[in-house]
Amino acid sequence: MWEILSTYWPHILAVITVVTSTVAGAHAVMTKDEVRAAIGWVGVIILSPIVGPLLYAIAGVNRIRRASILAQRPGHGMAAADFHVEDEVVGTHFGRRFLALKTLGDRVARHPLTTGNRIETLETGDAAYAAMLAAIAAAERSIILESYIFDRDPLGLRIADALIEAHRRGVAVRVLIDAVGARYSVPSIAGHLREGGVAVDVFNGNIIVGLRLPYANLRTHRKIIVVDGTVGFMGGMNIREGFTREFAGDAFAHDTHFRIEGPVVADLFAVAAEDWCFATGEALAGPAWEIPALARGGMPVLARAVPTGPDSYLETNHKLLIGALSVARHSVRIMSPYFLPDQELISALVTAARRGVDIDIVVPSVNNLVLVDRAMTAQFDQILKNYCRIWRSTGAFDHSKLLAIDGSWAYVGSSNLDPRSLRLNFEIDLEVLDHGFARAIERRIETVMATATPVTLAGLRARPYVMRLIDRLIWLGSPYL
Numbered sequence: 001m002w003e004i005l006s007t008y009w010p011h012i013l014a015v016i017t018v019v020t021s022t023v024a025g026a027h028a029v030m031t032k033d034e035v036r037a038a039i040g041w042v043g044v045i046i047l048s049p050i051v052g053p054l055l056y057a058i059a060g061v062n063r064i065r066r067a068s069i070l071a072q073r074p075g076h077g078m079a080a081a082d083f084h085v086e087d088e089v090v091g092t093h094f095g096r097r098f099l100a101l102k103t104l105g106d107r108v109a110r111h112p113l114t115t116g117n118r119i120e121t122l123e124t125g126d127a128a129y130a131a132m133l134a135a136i137a138a139a140e141r142s143i144i145l146e147s148y149i150f151d152r153d154p155l156g157l158r159i160a161d162a163l164i165e166a167h168r169r170g171v172a173v174r175v176l177i178d179a180v181g182a183r184y185s186v187p188s189i190a191g192h193l194r195e196g197g198v199a200v201d202v203f204n205g206n207i208i209v210g211l212r213l214p215y216a217n218l219r220t221h222r223k224i225i226v227v228d229g230t231v232g233f234m235g236g237m238n239i240r241e242g243f244t245r246e247f248a249g250d251a252f253a254h255d256t257h258f259r260i261e262g263p264v265v266a267d268l269f270a271v272a273a274e275d276w277c278f279a280t281g282e283a284l285a286g287p288a289w290e291i292p293a294l295a296r297g298g299m300p301v302l303a304r305a306v307p308t309g310p311d312s313y314l315e316t317n318h319k320l321l322i323g324a325l326s327v328a329r330h331s332v333r334i335m336s337p338y339f340l341p342d343q344e345l346i347s348a349l350v351t352a353a354r355r356g357v358d359i360d361i362v363v364p365s366v367n368n369l370v371l372v373d374r375a376m377t378a379q380f381d382q383i384l385k386n387y388c389r390i391w392r393s394t395g396a397f398d399h400s401k402l403l404a405i406d407g408s409w410a411y412v413g414s415s416n417l418d419p420r421s422l423r424l425n426f427e428i429d430l431e432v433l434d435h436g437f438a439r440a441i442e443r444r445i446e447t448v449m450a451t452a453t454p455v456t457l458a459g460l461r462a463r464p465y466v467m468r469l470i471d472r473l474i475w476l477g478s479p480y481l
Contacts, residue, residue: 017049017050020049020050020053021045021046021049021052021053023053024041024045024052024053024056024057025041025042025045025046027056028041028042028045028056029042041056044056082294083114083115083116083262083263083294084112084113084114085102085112085113085114085115085302087099087102087103089115089302090102090113090302090433094408094409094433097327097329098327098408098409098433100323100327101320101323101324101327101409102433104319104320104323105304105306105320105323105431108316108319108320109304109305109306109307109313109316109320109431110307110313111264111267111270111304111305111306111307112304113302113303113304113431113433114262114263114264114267114302114303114304115263115300115301115302116262116263116294116300116301117260117261117262117263117264117301117302117303118260118261118262118301119258119259119260119301119303119430119432119437120258120259120260121256121257121258121440121441121444122235122256122257122258122259123254123256123444124243124244124245124252124254124255125155125237125240125243125244125245125252125253125255125257126244126245126246128233128235128237128243128255128257128259129155129158129159129239129243129244131233131259132159132225132233133158133159133162135225135227135231135233135259136159136162136163136166136225136227137162137165137166138227139166139171139227139228140171140228141171141172141228141229141287141288141289141290142171142172142173142226142227142228142229142284142288142289143163143166143171143172143173143174143225143226143227143228144173144174144175144176144224144225144226144269144272144273144276144284145163145173145174145175145176145224145225145272146175146176146177146203146220146222146223146224146225146272146275146276147176147177147178147181147222147223147224147238147239148177148178148180148181148219148220148221148222148223148238148414149177149178149181149184149238149239149240150175150177150181150182150185150189150238150239151184151185151189151238151239151240151241152185152187152188152189152192153185153240153241153247154241154247155239155240155241155244155246155247156185156189156239156240156241157189157192159239160189160192160193160196160198161196163175163193163196163198164193164196164197164198167196167197167198168196168197171288172288172289173198173199174199174200174276174284175190175193175198175199175200175201176200176201176202176203176220176272176275176276176279177189177190177200177201177202177203178202178203178204178219178220178221179202179203179204179205179219180219181219181238182202190202199280201276201279201280202279203219203220203275203278203279203426204218204219204220204279218310218424218425219424219425219426220275220309220425220426221414221415221420221421221425221426221427222234222271222272222275222307222414222426222427222428223235223236223237223238223257223414223428224268224271224272224428226265226268226269226272228292229265229266229269229289229290229291229292230261230265230292231259231260231261231265232259232260232261232264232265232268232269233257233258233259233260234257234258234260234268234413234414234428234430235255235256235257235258235401235412235413235414236255236256236257236399236400236401236413236414237255237256237257237399243255243399250396251396252396253368253396253397253398253399254395254396254397254398254399254400255398255399255400256400256401256402256412256444258412258430260303260430262294262301262303263294264303264304264305264430265291266291267304267305268305268428269289269291271305271307271428273289275426300434301432301434301436301437302432302433302434303430303431303432303433303434304430304431304432305428305429305430306320306411306413306428306429306430306431307426307427307428307429308415308426308427308428308429309425309426309427310423310424310425310426311426314423315422315423317411317415317421317422317427317429318342318344318345318422318423320411320431321345321348321403321411321417322344322345322348324403324405324409324411325345325348325349325351325352325405326348326351326352327405328352328357328405328406329357329406330357330358330406330407331357331358331359331360331404331405331406331407331442332349332352332357332358332359332360332403332404332405333360333362333402333403333404333405333441333442333445333446334359334360334361334362334402334403334417334445335361335362335363335398335400335401335402335403335444335445335448336361336362336363336400336401336402336416336417336418337363337364337367337368337397337398337399337400337401337416338367338369338372338376338416338417338418338421339361339363339376339416339417339418340372340375340376340379340416340417340418340419340478340481341379341417341418341422342419342422345417345422346379346382346383349361349383349386349388350382350383350386350387350388353386353387353388354386354387358389359387359388359389360388360389360391360445360449361383361388361389361390361391362390362391362392362393362398362445362448362449362452363376363390363391363392363393364392364393364397364398365392365393365394365395365453366395366396366397367397368397368399369481371474371477371481372418372478372481374470374471374474374475375471375474375475375477375478375481377460377471378468378471378472378474378475379475379478380455380460381457381460381461384455384456384457384460385457389454390454390455391448391449391452391453391454391455392452392453392454392455393448393449393451393452394451394452394453395451398448400444401413401414401415401416401417402441402444402445403441404438404439404441404442404445405438406438407435407438407439407442408433408434408435408438409431409432409433409438410431410432410434410437410438410441411429411430411431411432412429412430412432412441413427413428413429413430414427414428414429415427415429418478418481419478419479420479420481423479
């Protein structure tokens with residue numbers, strides 16, 4: 001056998017190369033929906049016959065195939081059935097253009113637009129974590145928490161200890177942390193939770209060729225807490241001490257989170273429960289996880305939970321944002337820490353601006369991801385030369401993801417406006433159709449704009465050529481930053 005291998009190894013290697021390249025190339029052509037992605041992977045496979053197919057097998061294949069928990073839980077959504085919003089309500093109070101946007105959401109998102117919701121904005125980590133701790137302390141039946149990052153720092157340990165205490169008094173507790181995000185702290189907070197008896201697991205920690213290899217490009221970026229099926233938290237905030245004045249002082253990072261009550265909480269639970277089942281195989285059922293019946297009251301906010309990810313809900317956030325920009329008439333206010341939209345989103349922004357819509361985009365001056373900031377800067381000229389405005393916020397890093405249109409419609413949550421959030425990550429956002437909430441989001445963004453520094457084409461072009469060239473080279477790798 002060895003003699004045959006030593007004699008014919010070039011021929012064997014050639015056959016293996018041809019077979020693997022053919023199989024990988026055919027798979028890319030048949031499964032990729034975007035021609036640029038297909039061409040890119042086929043190019044890598046052809047130019048690197050051995051390494052290319054291996055890279056494609058690791059990073060290019062979407063292995064996320066999940067049956068929806070919604071289909072397995074016939075009782076889900078019954079509590080919220082009476083809160084579904086009729087088309088006439090939207091048309092009467094917001095106009096036909098937002099009725100068209102509701103129709104889009106009904107067709108691309110899994111959850112309906114519901115009334116009867118209450119949303120409280122939490123503008124600092126100190127406020128958000130205090131509200132979370134209060135809800136955990138008041139829990140009677142169940143808590144499910146999903147987060148990208150859950151650091152083992154003083155703040156993280158405080159929340160972990162609250163979860164452990166809830167478990168000890170008989171509350172069913174489940175904690176899901178992304179497999180990559182769990183490694184931001186060494187040792188992980190997961191060990192501390194397990195020692196306290198809390199059921200905890202990591203999302204998408206796959207075993208490939210004997211190696212623990214979480215797919216860095218397929219991860220949960222969601223931040224969800226649901227307590228007793230009645231109170232929910234979501235937004236942009238991970239669990240880290242750097243978002244609090246208490247631990248980080250005046251240099252603390254800013255973010256915006258939301259405390260929610262109403263029927264949309266059931267949908268947040270369904271998303272987190274689905275992720276937990278995917279990671280562990282456990283379906284959350286039984287009295288502890290029941291969604292209580294809701295009574296109509298004075299909480300008229302219209303809202304929709306919008307999960308998106310590299311499964312059957314690919315680019316749901318992208319589709320809704322394109323639709324929202326198309327109905328804008330007066331103003332679009334955007335705040336995003338990582339602003340790297342694709343050409344479709346850029347075209348939608350530019351088209352709205354050319355129609356006379358005021359487009360203002362706020363990004364931080366100080367960014368925690370230097371490479372992403374450089375790639376963002378390389379793309380700014382495409383926005384600025386087409387009637388849009390970009391602002392660099394002053395002060396500490398702001399991690400908020402906020403968007404408001406015409407003081408009527410808002411989109412908030414975990415999604416950044418970058419390739420990772422729009423195509424690769426599992427995200428959770430909230431579509432809100434409410435004048436008061438949308439105007440509050442606008443005021444939050446405009447307050448930052450008041451002290452921000454405008455980005456200009458002249459300023460961009462005045463930077464040294466070498467620096468601009470480096471930015472563009474970094475920008476080429478933006479889908480994987």
